[in-house]
Amino acid sequence: MSADASDLSLVRRVQRGDKGAFDALVLKYQHKLVKLVMRYVRNPAEAEDIAQEAFIKAYRALPQFRGDSAFYTWLYRIAINTAKNAVVSRDRSPIEYNIDRHDNDESYDMQGRMKDSETPEGLVLTDEIRTTVNAAIDALPEDLRTAIVLRELEGLSYEEIAAAMDCPVGTVRSRIFRAREAIDHRLREVFEGGLGRAEELG
Amino acid sequence: MSRARPNSGALLGLTLAWACTAALAEDAAGQAQATVPAATTPAQKKTSPALTPAQWLERMNHALTTRNYDGTFSHWHGGHVEMLRIIHRVQDGNVSERLVSLDGSGREFIRSGANLACYLPDRRTVLVEQRPPQESLVGFPAVDDQTASFYDIREVGRMRLNRRDTHVITVSPRDEYRYGYRLWIDASTAMPLKTQLCDAHGRIIEQVVFASLALPVRIADASFRPEVSTLGFRWLRTGTAAPLAPAAPATSAWNALRLPPGFRMSVRSAQVLPGSNQPVDHLVFTDGVASVSVFVETQTAAVAQAPRAQSAAVGSSSAFSTVVDGHKITAVGEVPLATVQFIATQVKAQDLVPAGVPQR
Amino acid sequence: MNEELDSQLSAMFDDQLPPAECELLARRLSRDEQLKARWGRYAVMGAVIRAERGVRLNAPLAGRVSAVLLAEPALGAQSLAGALPRRGLRWWQPVVAGALAAGVAAVSILWLRAEAPSSVASLSARLTTPAAASGASVIPASARERGGRADSYVVPPSPAVPAVVVPSTELANYVVAHSMFSSPVARRNLLSAFMTSEPAAAGAEEPPDDVKSAAQ
Numbered sequence: 001m002s003a004d005a006s007d008l009s010l011v012r013r014v015q016r017g018d019k020g021a022f023d024a025l026v027l028k029y030q031h032k033l034v035k036l037v038m039r040y041v042r043n044p045a046e047a048e049d050i051a052q053e054a055f056i057k058a059y060r061a062l063p064q065f066r067g068d069s070a071f072y073t074w075l076y077r078i079a080i081n082t083a084k085n086a087v088v089s090r091d092r093s094p095i096e097y098n099i100d101r102h103d104n105d106e107s108y109d110m111q112g113r114m115k116d117s118e119t120p121e122g123l124v125l126t127d128e129i130r131t132t133v134n135a136a137i138d139a140l141p142e143d144l145r146t147a148i149v150l151r152e153l154e155g156l157s158y159e160e161i162a163a164a165m166d167c168p169v170g171t172v173r174s175r176i177f178r179a180r181e182a183i184d185h186r187l188r189e190v191f192e193g194g195l196g197r198a199e200e201l202g
Numbered sequence: 203m204s205r206a207r208p209n210s211g212a213l214l215g216l217t218l219a220w221a222c223t224a225a226l227a228e229d230a231a232g233q234a235q236a237t238v239p240a241a242t243t244p245a246q247k248k249t250s251p252a253l254t255p256a257q258w259l260e261r262m263n264h265a266l267t268t269r270n271y272d273g274t275f276s277h278w279h280g281g282h283v284e285m286l287r288i289i290h291r292v293q294d295g296n297v298s299e300r301l302v303s304l305d306g307s308g309r310e311f312i313r314s315g316a317n318l319a320c321y322l323p324d325r326r327t328v329l330v331e332q333r334p335p336q337e338s339l340v341g342f343p344a345v346d347d348q349t350a351s352f353y354d355i356r357e358v359g360r361m362r363l364n365r366r367d368t369h370v371i372t373v374s375p376r377d378e379y380r381y382g383y384r385l386w387i388d389a390s391t392a393m394p395l396k397t398q399l400c401d402a403h404g405r406i407i408e409q410v411v412f413a414s415l416a417l418p419v420r421i422a423d424a425s426f427r428p429e430v431s432t433l434g435f436r437w438l439r440t441g442t443a444a445p446l447a448p449a450a451p452a453t454s455a456w457n458a459l460r461l462p463p464g465f466r467m468s469v470r471s472a473q474v475l476p477g478s479n480q481p482v483d484h485l486v487f488t489d490g491v492a493s494v495s496v497f498v499e500t501q502t503a504a505v506a507q508a509p510r511a512q513s514a515a516v517g518s519s520s521a522f523s524t525v526v527d528g529h530k531i532t533a534v535g536e537v538p539l540a541t542v543q544f545i546a547t548q549v550k551a552q553d554l555v556p557a558g559v560p561q562r
Numbered sequence: 563m564n565e566e567l568d569s570q571l572s573a574m575f576d577d578q579l580p581p582a583e584c585e586l587l588a589r590r591l592s593r594d595e596q597l598k599a600r601w602g603r604y605a606v607m608g609a610v611i612r613a614e615r616g617v618r619l620n621a622p623l624a625g626r627v628s629a630v631l632l633a634e635p636a637l638g639a640q641s642l643a644g645a646l647p648r649r650g651l652r653w654w655q656p657v658v659a660g661a662l663a664a665g666v667a668a669v670s671i672l673w674l675r676a677e678a679p680s681s682v683a684s685l686s687a688r689l690t691t692p693a694a695a696s697g698a699s700v701i702p703a704s705a706r707e708r709g710g711r712a713d714s715y716v717v718p719p720s721p722a723v724p725a726v727v728v729p730s731t732e733l734a735n736y737v738v739a740h741s742m743f744s745s746p747v748a749r750r751n752l753l754s755a756f757m758t759s760e761p762a763a764a765g766a767e768e769p770p771d772d773v774k775s776a777a778q
Contacts, residue, residue: 020592517755
């Protein structure tokens with residue numbers, strides 16, 4: 001099986017007009033891309049902007065992508081170029097709107113990411129997510145934990161993990177899946193809040 | 203069945219915060235969402251009460267018409283995006299609002315009480331109009347039991363839109379006479395932070411997204427003055443004497459013989475439009491979500507010269523006009539062209555007193 | 563939740579699913595929001611395990627990209643799948659023939675065209691008021707080229723602006739009058755479009771000269 005079959009199947013769908021398939025690619029690679037871009041810009045918000053731009057560029061350039069390289073490799077190159085360009089031409093001035101702010105006002109500002117004075121709820125949530133996932137991993141049975149860590153941290157293929165753990169490939173797949181299930185059980189609550197519980201009613 | 207698909211990728215938004223109310227919504231098939239319990243975990247900073255989708259729409263309309271707000275938004279249509287600013291104030295029962303194009307035309311629309319002005323710098327023209335003061339919420343489309351026959355209104359989930367918790371409500375048309383909406387309604391203020399207008403096939407035709415929004419307690423009068431200089435502009439006003447009631451009792455009235463399903467007349471009035479002294483009949487038809495105005499101009503030389511049929515689009519809204527018996531009939535509304543055309547061609551003068559019926 | 567499906571999802575996420583199954587699952591994934599959400603959470607788990615510090619784990623990045631893509635044309639699509647409506651239709655323009663039902667006469671533009679001097683006169687009479695300001699009449703270049711008459715509109719005299727066909731104030735009036743009876747959202751959209759709409763450039767979207775109103 002092609003190592004890139006997963007991405008290719010999504011890419012082909014996008015090339016045929018399915019924008020939803022591109023969402024899946026973004027979800028999969030967004031953290032890696034932001035991390036990559038942060039080698040060039042320190043500010044996380046700016047890095048996100050650049051990563052966003054890179055994804056859009058990739059979407060537009062997708063008709064020219066033929067699968068000669070892995071999708072992520074191709075995306076990676078676009079992201080680096082975008083980051084370099086952004087660093088070189090830093091004339092991205094956010095649009096400032098003068099709006100009177102009075103007491104008791106409720107307001108929000110999409111450009112407000114540039115202002116670090118307020119504590120963005122996003123960062124609090126990031127910590128909560130991290131804590132939740134780490135706690136869930138700690139609570140895993142050892143074979144599940146080993147499987148998923150070898151996969152995510154070391155990037156080993158199922159075959160390599162099977163060799164390392166001396167078990168069949170099918171078992172590796174099952175262990176990783178069950179590890180994710182266990183983590184997801186707790187993670188969903190963080191993302192969905194109390195509404196996550198509602199599903200149990202229905 | 204042609205209707206907007208709530209599951210389309212366009213609703214992805216912040217997928218990671220996708221609530222499983224989506225599953226509930228599908229199951230409930232439009233029933234009240236009252237079974238969704240209020241959020242109680244620490245992850246939810248604010249809780250919002252469980253409302254039906256129709257109630258959310260009502261709250262949203264209420265917020266838009268009664269609250270003070272000042273925001274900028276992008277308006278996307280036809281592949282073009284422009285930024286605008288909107289300022290809205292309700293003070294002592296008086297409504298002031300101002301809509302300004304931030305790029306390109308520099309046009310402004312300002313309403314203050316009964317006065318309404320459109321500043322069109324690129325036409326070097328100002329249109330000024332007086333509206334009757336009692337005309338505030340009369341004739342607004344309002345969702346009622348009938349509406350569900352023509353629209354599928356449901357909440358498809360909760361989403362965080364730039365750190366605001368929103369309810370995503372879809373209003374999907376059940377036929378091709380009307381458009382649908384997807385609305386991201388802020389859970390705490392009920393303001394629509396993002397709005398999409400879709401056709402019956404779910405394709406997005408228009409999108410408005412707020413880039414910044416404030417709800418100030420006070421807004422100064424100066425915020426409602428135009429920025430454009432009107433030196434050398436041509437001013438078109440309504441005639442100062444605006445006789446709305448005809449001298450003799452009307453023996454006939456305009457009405458539509460047939461209407462697209464779900465539409466009913468909600469307002470009948472007459473007015474004088476800027477630049478003219480002729481009164482124009484104005485009928486409003488609505489299906490609870492969309493509304494269509496029909497203007498009937500009585501016979502004048504200009505009407506006699508008017509082309510047989512014309513159509514136009516203003517954003518996603520459509521306009522169609524036709525000439526019948528020396529009257530020019532124009533229908534305008536936030537519906538597809540076929541719908542305004544249908545309505546315009548159905549408008550006829552009807553005798554108010556049918557022959558043979560004794561008058562009291 | 564279907565366990566087999568989720569197991570496939572997990573394998574596909576790791577690039578360890580056979581190609582044929584990938585095709586099927588890709589199709590489902592693109593349409594199923596819950597599946598996508600789960601996929602997204604798998605990515606988050608990976609990010610935490612790799613301790614990617616400084617990266618926001620619930621960034622709205624995916625949502626923003628998705629939103630921007632809405633305005634992009636779908637790739638490979640023949641038609642404008644991004645729902646781009648009748649382009650260039652602004653003030654009183656003919657609509658593409660298919661949009662009109664049979665039986666309606668061909669539309670013509672309510673413009674002050676030099677070819678129809680009578681309509682020019684009547685329209686000007688209606689729209690000029692006694693208080694009409696300076697209004698130095700500037701003949702639109704197009705009319706000038708055709709040797710037409712001046713009209714009473716004041717056209718921006720800037721030479722950089724291409725000759726424009728002047729819009730109908732009448733439609734503006736209707737739009738504003740109607741807006742008072744729309745729902746608040748529709749009203750805002752309508753007025754926004756009105757604020758940002760542009761007239762068609764002369765010659766760009768005019769109908770061919772042989773389009774005439776059917777004599778009915």
